[in-house]
Amino acid sequence: MDVDDHLTTLERDGRALAEAADGRLSAAVVACPGWSMGDLVWHTGEVHGFWCAIVEQRLSDPSSLSMPERPAEDDLLAWYGDSLDHLVEVLRATDPSTPVWTWAPQQDVAFVARRMAQETAVHRWDAEAAAGSARPIDHDVALDGVDEFCSFFLGLDAPGAQPVAGSVHLHATDGDGDGEWLVRPDGERFTVTRGHEKGDVALRGPASDLLLALWRRLPLDALDVVGDRGVGERFVAASNLV
Numbered sequence: 103m104d105v106d107d108h109l110t111t112l113e114r115d116g117r118a119l120a121e122a123a124d125g126r127l128s129a130a131v132v133a134c135p136g137w138s139m140g141d142l143v144w145h146t147g148e149v150h151g152f153w154c155a156i157v158e159q160r161l162s163d164p165s166s167l168s169m170p171e172r173p174a175e176d177d178l179l180a181w182y183g184d185s186l187d188h189l190v191e192v193l194r195a196t197d198p199s200t201p202v203w204t205w206a207p208q209q210d211v212a213f214v215a216r217r218m219a220q221e222t223a224v225h226r227w228d229a230e231a232a233a234g235s236a237r238p239i240d241h242d243v244a245l246d247g248v249d250e251f252c253s254f255f256l257g258l259d260a261p262g263a264q265p266v267a268g269s270v271h272l273h274a275t276d277g278d279g280d281g282e283w284l285v286r287p288d289g290e291r292f293t294v295t296r297g298h299e300k301g302d303v304a305l306r307g308p309a310s311d312l313l314l315a316l317w318r319r320l321p322l323d324a325l326d327v328v329g330d331r332g333v334g335e336r337f338v339a340a341s342n343l344v
Contacts, residue, residue, distance in 0.1 A: 268333030
């Protein structure tokens with residue numbers, strides 16, 4: 103996927119999130135324990151606003167940014183829609199290679215566009231699941247999301263995480279066979295290669311299910327687990343996700 107694809111995803115799934123939340127702001131979001139649908143809308147809009155400011159102001163340090171006040175419940179969806187529209191507008195108007203602060207080794211606007219597309223796609227699923235109408239994440243978006251996860255989110259950072267102690271083969275079973283990764287632990291880091299290689303455990307399923315399991319939205323049992331299940335469980339639990 104390129105930046106245009108990411109922005110199309112961001113806009114489409116961002117609007118679908120709002121549609122799922124409309125009239126249901128008090129509903130519980132099972133995928134985000136303790137959150138209501140209103141909390142999910144607020145969180146996603148706040149994240150959109152944060153990264154929009156990073157790009158719009160070309161910031162190299164986010165410490166000057168302040169938290170906005172949460173709008174009243176009756177104004178929340180309109181505020182969210184304005185925040186989404188402004189983010190898309192700013193990203194479309196900015197060269198993807200423009201340097202900006204990010205928390206990752208990739209420090210440019212292209213990273214922000216991809217991260218916002220992926221963040222919003224997963225939260226769209228959260229909202230639709232809370233509304234009882236969850237659709238899978240688009241296949242290409244999900245493959246890109248697994249790739250992004252492997253590039254930036256792997257690590258023994260979660261509280262109480264145990265060493266994975268084994269290699270993991272991730273296999274998206276739908277599509278043209280281009281969705282395979284082998285993840286090997288390397289101390290407290292991981293080495294990732296693309297393609298078909300045997301691991302101590304294989305986690306197999308449609309790309310959407312694979313991504314949602316990595317983000318701990320679906321249980322490991324939603325996937326076909328072949329090999330050492332303990333390695334798979336420790337792998338999924340290892341990354342500190344927000």
